Amino acid sequence: MVVATEAKKMKKAAPILAASSVDKRNNALDYIAKALEDNKDKIFAANRKDLDYAKENDIAESVIKRLKYDEAKLKDSISGLIGLKGLDDPIGKVYMKRELDSDLLLTKISVPIGVIGVIFEARPDALIQVASLCIKSGNCAVLKGGKETANTNKVLFEIIKDCVIKAGLPGECLLQVEQHNEIDELLKCDEEVDLLIPRGSNKFVRYIMENTKIPVMGHSSGICHIYVDEMADVNLALKVILDAKKQYAAACNAVETVLINRKIADTFTPALYEMLMSEEVTVNGTKEVEDIVGKEIGIMAEDEFAKEYNDYEISLKIVDGVDEAIEHINYYGSHHTDAIITEDDKVAETFTQMVDSAGVYVNCSTRFADGYRYGFGAEVGISTGKLHARGPVGLDGLVTYKYILKGDGNIVGDYASGKRNFNHKDV
Amino acid sequence: MVVATEAKKMKKAAPILAASSVDKRNNALDYIAKALEDNKDKIFAANRKDLDYAKENDIAESVIKRLKYDEAKLKDSISGLIGLKGLDDPIGKVYMKRELDSDLLLTKISVPIGVIGVIFEARPDALIQVASLCIKSGNCAVLKGGKETANTNKVLFEIIKDCVIKAGLPGECLLQVEQHNEIDELLKCDEEVDLLIPRGSNKFVRYIMENTKIPVMGHSSGICHIYVDEMADVNLALKVILDAKKQYAAACNAVETVLINRKIADTFTPALYEMLMSEEVTVNGTKEVEDIVGKEIGIMAEDEFAKEYNDYEISLKIVDGVDEAIEHINYYGSHHTDAIITEDDKVAETFTQMVDSAGVYVNCSTRFADGYRYGFGAEVGISTGKLHARGPVGLDGLVTYKYILKGDGNIVGDYASGKRNFNHKDV
Numbered sequence: 001m002v003v004a005t006e007a008k009k010m011k012k013a014a015p016i017l018a019a020s021s022v023d024k025r026n027n028a029l030d031y032i033a034k035a036l037e038d039n040k041d042k043i044f045a046a047n048r049k050d051l052d053y054a055k056e057n058d059i060a061e062s063v064i065k066r067l068k069y070d071e072a073k074l075k076d077s078i079s080g081l082i083g084l085k086g087l088d089d090p091i092g093k094v095y096m097k098r099e100l101d102s103d104l105l106l107t108k109i110s111v112p113i114g115v116i117g118v119i120f121e122a123r124p125d126a127l128i129q130v131a132s133l134c135i136k137s138g139n140c141a142v143l144k145g146g147k148e149t150a151n152t153n154k155v156l157f158e159i160i161k162d163c164v165i166k167a168g169l170p171g172e173c174l175l176q177v178e179q180h181n182e183i184d185e186l187l188k189c190d191e192e193v194d195l196l197i198p199r200g201s202n203k204f205v206r207y208i209m210e211n212t213k214i215p216v217m218g219h220s221s222g223i224c225h226i227y228v229d230e231m232a233d234v235n236l237a238l239k240v241i242l243d244a245k246k247q248y249a250a251a252c253n254a255v256e257t258v259l260i261n262r263k264i265a266d267t268f269t270p271a272l273y274e275m276l277m278s279e280e281v282t283v284n285g286t287k288e289v290e291d292i293v294g295k296e297i298g299i300m301a302e303d304e305f306a307k308e309y310n311d312y313e314i315s316l317k318i319v320d321g322v323d324e325a326i327e328h329i330n331y332y333g334s335h336h337t338d339a340i341i342t343e344d345d346k347v348a349e350t351f352t353q354m355v356d357s358a359g360v361y362v363n364c365s366t367r368f369a370d371g372y373r374y375g376f377g378a379e380v381g382i383s384t385g386k387l388h389a390r391g392p393v394g395l396d397g398l399v400t401y402k403y404i405l406k407g408d409g410n411i412v413g414d415y416a417s418g419k420r421n422f423n424h425k426d427v
Numbered sequence: 428m429v430v431a432t433e434a435k436k437m438k439k440a441a442p443i444l445a446a447s448s449v450d451k452r453n454n455a456l457d458y459i460a461k462a463l464e465d466n467k468d469k470i471f472a473a474n475r476k477d478l479d480y481a482k483e484n485d486i487a488e489s490v491i492k493r494l495k496y497d498e499a500k501l502k503d504s505i506s507g508l509i510g511l512k513g514l515d516d517p518i519g520k521v522y523m524k525r526e527l528d529s530d531l532l533l534t535k536i537s538v539p540i541g542v543i544g545v546i547f548e549a550r551p552d553a554l555i556q557v558a559s560l561c562i563k564s565g566n567c568a569v570l571k572g573g574k575e576t577a578n579t580n581k582v583l584f585e586i587i588k589d590c591v592i593k594a595g596l597p598g599e600c601l602l603q604v605e606q607h608n609e610i611d612e613l614l615k616c617d618e619e620v621d622l623l624i625p626r627g628s629n630k631f632v633r634y635i636m637e638n639t640k641i642p643v644m645g646h647s648s649g650i651c652h653i654y655v656d657e658m659a660d661v662n663l664a665l666k667v668i669l670d671a672k673k674q675y676a677a678a679c680n681a682v683e684t685v686l687i688n689r690k691i692a693d694t695f696t697p698a699l700y701e702m703l704m705s706e707e708v709t710v711n712g713t714k715e716v717e718d719i720v721g722k723e724i725g726i727m728a729e730d731e732f733a734k735e736y737n738d739y740e741i742s743l744k745i746v747d748g749v750d751e752a753i754e755h756i757n758y759y760g761s762h763h764t765d766a767i768i769t770e771d772d773k774v775a776e777t778f779t780q781m782v783d784s785a786g787v788y789v790n791c792s793t794r795f796a797d798g799y800r801y802g803f804g805a806e807v808g809i810s811t812g813k814l815h816a817r818g819p820v821g822l823d824g825l826v827t828y829k830y831i832l833k834g835d836g837n838i839v840g841d842y843a844s845g846k847r848n849f850n851h852k853d854v
Binding site: 011012014015016018019098100104106113114194195209213215217233236239240242243244247248326327330348350352353354355356357358359360361362363364365367368369373374375385386387388390391400401402403404405406407408409410411412413415416422424 | 438439441442443445446525527531533540541621622636640642644660663666667669670671674675753754757775777779780781782783784785786787788789790791792794795796800801802812813814815817818827828829830831832833834835836837838839840842843849851
């Protein structure tokens with residue numbers, strides 16, 4: 001397969017999908033839900049092949065856990081599809097309707113982005129999730145999953161594509177890329193592909209960003225902070241930090257650095273240290289932190305605070321107050337999700353206004369940064385970029401808009417000469 | 428001046444500007460309006476220097492016309508500022524407010540993008556417009572105007588910056604870059620600058636896009652089309668085409684190609700040709716067009732249809748119908764603004780749904796694609812990209828959003844274990 005050739009066909013199919021009715025797109029989701037159930041033996045058999053291969057090749061247990069696709073995950077996929085079907089159509093939303101003149105009507109409506117390339121980790125449920133989000137939002141999708149789930153993905157993709165065609169949508173709107181070298185072919189398709197969403201390691205996301213002219217929506221890292229203010233509820237702070245670090249340490253929304261207000265440092269820091277020790281979290285920090293806790297910790301150089309552990313390890317630093325905390329976060333953070341623990345509403349407001357991140361939290365765990373938890377139905381990724389979409393990206397992040405202007409022979413010359421005048425009336 | 432050093436200061440000032448009250452930002456606009464009037468002699472004197480230099484150096488009359496800043500343009504600038512002051516605050520708009528749980532509230536609000544670099548043509552009014560849009564939207568701005576207006580820009584920039592400081596906003600939020608080589612320094616500031624908006628020639632915009640990691644919002648060309656359907660009102664079509672081509676041929680929203688339905692080609696094409704000839708517009712087109720009009724025209728190869736004339740010159744082609752027109756436009760166009768002339772609502776709907784452009788028009792001139800005409804108060808540019816902002820970009824295109832989550836010690840562990848459940852209730 002030549003990716004460029006397929007991408008060109010896809011670009012031609014994109015307007016047809018964009019103009020399709022929401023009924024057709026919802027029917028496709030329905031058919032997929034049913035076909036997954038009907039074909040589960042075939043899917044599980046393919047998945048067993050992937051699992052056998054993984055075990056033979058000593059692939060890490062954590063990866064095997066993710067690539068396993070069983071009854072429970074199938075049930076989640078199906079309920080995800082039904083949930084997505086129930087969501088409003090993201091296409092054709094009227095953002096603005098304005099008379100420029102009595103016979104000249106401007107409408108701003110949501111439309112699909114067009115052709116989206118998604119490169120995702122070795123999780124069969126991710127393929128279903130990404131494909132269904134693209135179908136619902138009327139976007140053509142080039143899908144590349146992790147090679148560890150190649151057999152499962154192949155079966156799933158065929159099922160999904162058949163359902164799309166059965167629903168009356170163009171078959172060209174979905175393409176599966178299976179070979180790793182085809183990713184580089186895809187990166188060259190900047191005339192055909194409108195957006196790339198890479199998921200995976202930092203290094204991989206940066207590689208994509210640096211090797212394509214296609215706009216990329218992806219987070220390159222998740223360096224999340226919790227600032228414990230002098231007016232913090234200490235027990236609440238400990239509970240939230242523990243959850244943010246340990247509930248799922250490998251996630252991008254796990255906390256990496258805790259900043260402690262100097263006014264409470266002498267009491268709070270030792271308590272935090274004790275808790276982290278008993279939870280087997282490795283503690284790093286400044287010399288000041290070591291002096292306060294009176295135990296040896298990993299002493300950090302200033303520039304090491306821009307580090308994402310993805311593990312049971314944490315950085316601690318004492319700051320003068322909210323202003324220094326904000327400055328530290330804006331400088332060392334990755335603009336993902338950062339939290340303050342305080343009972344002082346005014347300080348909380350300063351923090352939420354001035355921290356330049358996709359998520360700014362008060363008195364809760366950074367781990368809430370997630371499309372499901374936000375109620376988006378699903379997410380295609382979490383954006384740490386500021387343009388287009390920010391934070392967890394659901395259906396809303398997969399649309400753009402166009403302006404439709406309907407007139408009766410209106411010409412600019414008449415308005416430039418003063419013969420006619422704009423009235424700019426929202427209707 | 429080292430651009431990188433100044434950009435770092437600006438990045439630190441950005442959260443302060445982001446948290447500023449709309450009153451302060453509006454006061455700044457007020458002060459600028461007054462200061463322009465109070466300092467007009469100084470401004471006009473500086474502008475005379477630019478004009479003298481331009482005349483001595485045989486700069487084109489069209490450029491001189493644009494760089495001239497007189498009483499009329501000053502009046503426009505001042506009324507622009509007053510108009511902008513009257514617009515709603517683009518910051519702090521609540522896009523979503525959702526209870527994730529009874530004690531966990533998610534709010535999605537608009538915030539400034541941060542630090543924006545705008546590189547614009549030699550027009551003193553552009554400097555005022557761009558600076559004021561950035562102030563109103565709470566964005567720090569690096570401004571680089573055309574070198575032909577260096578003297579005027581220097582005086583204007585000083586006036587604007589003084590007013591910003593007088594209004595209590597951080598002085599670091601505005602920076603003027605005067606040397607051309609400083610543009611290259613600016614392109615390297617991808618840690619500090621969030622967005623670049625280059626205005627100017629295609630070649631220049633492409634240069635910027637290819638030489639920076641900073642996201643770029645700009646149109647790289649304006650290849651606009653008008654499709655004349657078999658059900659077109661012929662006189663309306665001629666009137667609209669004339670306006671779209673000649674009202675201001677150098678604009679990006681001027682029409683470059685007219686596509687004619689074959690069913691009316693024998694009658695419409697000669698009428699169009701006659702009109703264009705009498706209006707001194709050079710006609711190019713396919714051999715079929717030449718055969719129909721029976722006069723020699725510039726015969727075009729297929730790939731020449733991706734050409735922007737910016738002049739009194741036009742391309743004509745005969746197509747089978749709306750489907751071929753759509754395909755031609757999506758392939759050769761620049762996704763800027765394209766129009767259909769038809770009395771058939773169903774054909775018009777197919778066209779507006781399937782043409783993949785920022786503006787899709789029915790029975791009116793492509794020249795309406797403009798921030799003022801859309802009623803945006805002003806525009807910082809016209810985007811032909813699909814992400815973030817599309818078409819004329821006003822205040823709405825200069826903001827992004829953040830999610831603020833306020834809890835009471837909420838942790839993800841409680842929801843993962845089923846101890847607590849999300850309720851996802853929009854409030």
